Amino acid sequence: MENLYTYALTVFVGFFAIMNPIANTPIFLGLVEDRDQVTKKRIAKIASITALLIVASFVIAGKYIFDLFGITIPAFKITGGILIFYVGFEMLMSQKSKVHSTGNEGDDNDIAISPLAIPILAGPGTIVTAMNYVTNASFIHIGIVMAVFALMIFLTYLSFISSNLIVKKVGPDLIAVIGKLMGLILAIIGTDMAIEGIKLAFKL
Numbered sequence: 001m002e003n004l005y006t007y008a009l010t011v012f013v014g015f016f017a018i019m020n021p022i023a024n025t026p027i028f029l030g031l032v033e034d035r036d037q038v039t040k041k042r043i044a045k046i047a048s049i050t051a052l053l054i055v056a057s058f059v060i061a062g063k064y065i066f067d068l069f070g071i072t073i074p075a076f077k078i079t080g081g082i083l084i085f086y087v088g089f090e091m092l093m094s095q096k097s098k099v100h101s102t103g104n105e106g107d108d109n110d111i112a113i114s115p116l117a118i119p120i121l122a123g124p125g126t127i128v129t130a131m132n133y134v135t136n137a138s139f140i141h142i143g144i145v146m147a148v149f150a151l152m153i154f155l156t157y158l159s160f161i162s163s164n165l166i167v168k169k170v171g172p173d174l175i176a177v178i179g180k181l182m183g184l185i186l187a188i189i190g191t192d193m194a195i196e197g198i199k200l201a202f203k204l
Contacts, residue, residue, distance in 0.1 A: 007141060011133050011148045017185040018084070018125045019152055021159035022170065022178050027120060029163040031111050037161075039108060044160035046112035051121035052153045055130050059146060062131045073135050074201035080128035081194030084186055087125045091183025094176070121156060125186075132193055 032040050058065070066076070133145045159166060167175070198204070 004140070004144065008144050008148055011145055012152070013185065014129050014133070014189055015126070015149055015152045017182045017189065018087070018129050019121060019156060020179065020182045021152070021156040022166065023175055023182065024120055024156065025159045025163045025166050026172070026175060028116065028160045029167060031116065035108070040163070041161050043108050043112045043116065044157050046109065047116035047121060047160075048153045048157040050113055050117035051126075052150060054118065054122040055126060055149055056146060058127050059130050059134050059142060059149075062134055072201075074197045076128075076135065077132060077197030077200065078194050079197075080132055081190045081192070081197060083128055083190070084125050084193060085190030088183045088186025088188075088190055091179055092187065094180070121153070129189075 028044070032043055035043065065071070066073070130145060130149060134142045137145070
């Protein structure tokens with residue numbers, strides 16, 4: 001049971017680093033700043049549900065996707081590790097990640113789907129992180145991953161609908177510091193994933 005708690009905590013830290021509700025809050029606010037509170041809540045709800053469905057699809061159908069395209073687990077871990085390291089490195093260097101690029105044109109539904117749901121909440125980094133945790137995993141581990149991701153989506157939704165208050169209370173400087181810390185964690189997770197992939201590939 002203790003191992004399951006440790007696993008759940010590891011998954012939570014990984015998802016929190018890649019999704020980072022606090023750091024994404026100013027992005028959400030910038031995209032919906034002209035909308036009223038009711039519209040902001042609706043956009044946040046659509047984005048959250050869409051992201052949950054996208055990642056759930058990859059978690060559930062991940063094995064079939066691997067089989068369909070002939071993807072090996074070592075190749076996935078190495079490539080995914082490099083991608084996650086790249087996102088973390090950009091965050092450390094205070095660069096706006098191309099994986100989390102945004103644009104503020106379009107109607108409410110467009111904004112909710114893209115860029116909020118894709119790629120900010122359910123971008124390549126989030127999908128790779130989720131699939132890494134469920135490769136060769138048991139059903140209970142898959143359930144834990146889904147439960148933790150659902151929790152992260154809920155926390156993100158709360159952050160989005162409270163965006164004005166969070167930015168006012170936390171301040172942009174502390175948000176920037178949190179972003180760099182999450183970038184460091186992501187870079188470490190990516191490196192560890194790549195090392196694990198190399199060990200599997202060369203049977204070390």
